[in-house]
Amino acid sequence: MILERIRNGIIDENPTFIQVVGMCPVLAVTTTASNAIGMGLATTAVLTCSNVVISLIRKLIPDEVRIPCYVVVIASFVTVVQFLLEGFLPALNNALGIFIPLIVVNCIILARAEAYANKHGALESCFDGIGMGLGFTAALLIIGCVRELLGAGALFGQTVLPEAFPRTVVMILPPGAFLTLGFLMAGLGVLKNKISKGRG
Numbered sequence: 055m056i057l058e059r060i061r062n063g064i065i066d067e068n069p070t071f072i073q074v075v076g077m078c079p080v081l082a083v084t085t086t087a088s089n090a091i092g093m094g095l096a097t098t099a100v101l102t103c104s105n106v107v108i109s110l111i112r113k114l115i116p117d118e119v120r121i122p123c124y125v126v127v128i129a130s131f132v133t134v135v136q137f138l139l140e141g142f143l144p145a146l147n148n149a150l151g152i153f154i155p156l157i158v159v160n161c162i163i164l165a166r167a168e169a170y171a172n173k174h175g176a177l178e179s180c181f182d183g184i185g186m187g188l189g190f191t192a193a194l195l196i197i198g199c200v201r202e203l204l205g206a207g208a209l210f211g212q213t214v215l216p217e218a219f220p221r222t223v224v225m226i227l228p229p230g231a232f233l234t235l236g237f238l239m240a241g242l243g244v245l246k247n248k249i250s251k252g253r254g
Contacts, residue, residue, distance in 0.1 A: 056181050063185025070193030070235075071242055075161040079153050080194060081231040087210050090198025091191060092146045096139065096154060098187025100131045101163050105183035107131075108171040124167045129158045162190060200234050201225045 069075050079097070084090045104127050115123045136154050139147035147154065157163065166186055171179040202208055205226030207215035224230050 055178065059178065059181040060185035060188065063182065063187070063189040064192060065189070067186075068189040068193060069162045069186055070190060070197075071239055073162075073165075074239075075165060076190065078156065079160070080197065080235065081228070083150055083153050084194055084198040084201055084231060084234075085205075085226045086149075086202045086208075087195060087198040088146070089149050090194035092139075092143070093150055093153060094187070094191025094194040096135050096150070097157055097160065097162070097190055098184065099135055100128060100157050101166060101187045101190075102180055102183035103131045104128045104163060105166055105171040105179040106176050108167045109174060109176045109179035112172050120172070121164075121168075124164060125158060128163055128167070132157045162186060196238065197231070197234050200238070201230055205230060 063069075067073060070077075070080055076097075079093050083093045104124070107127050108124055111123075111127075132155060135157070136147070139150075139154065166182060170182045174182070199209060202210075203215065204222045205224070207213055207217075207219055207221055222230075225234065
């Protein structure tokens with residue numbers, strides 16, 4: 055059950071590549087691999103904690119006000135995460151900027167609260183949150199690595215490509231986010247089709 059929930063979030067129902075939700079941070083903060091992994095892990099922490107709490111209190115929440123209650127729970131954890139980032143990783147907090155508070159309205163977190171945590175126990179909801187969060191983090195990291203490598207010739211701020219290698223500056227600009235996401239989704243689609251045909 056645990057492995058199934060984690061695999062589901064990373065592969066079968068990946069929030070970015072399969073469900074295509076939570077696109078604002080995917081496109082905005084993946085200019086570097088460091089920003090991508092920071093945003094992914096912050097979202098994972100909020101998603102996991104809010105899933106557990108919502109699962110525990112789901113029977114106490116009237117149906118009429120469940121969405122506002124979910125938002126209050128999620129906002130509480132986002133505030134904690136933001137304070138921790140401000141205190142211990144101020145440079146990352148400044149780089150991510152407004153996108154940390156916007157985790158409150160991230161489609162992934164609200165969707166998992168409504169579709170999964172509201173209907174399952176705390177343990178299952180915890181691992182569902184971890185799986186979805188890791189899937190989101192992996193997607194952001196892949197996109198961030200591609201953009202930083204092609205746009206700046208670096209990974210995690212360290213230069214890895216020689217100066218002779220041409221920098222494609224558009225990759226670290228907004229259009230580069232769309233291009234990277236599109237090519238990666240197309241590549242994953244082709245790979246998925248080949249695997250399906252191989253099994254058939």
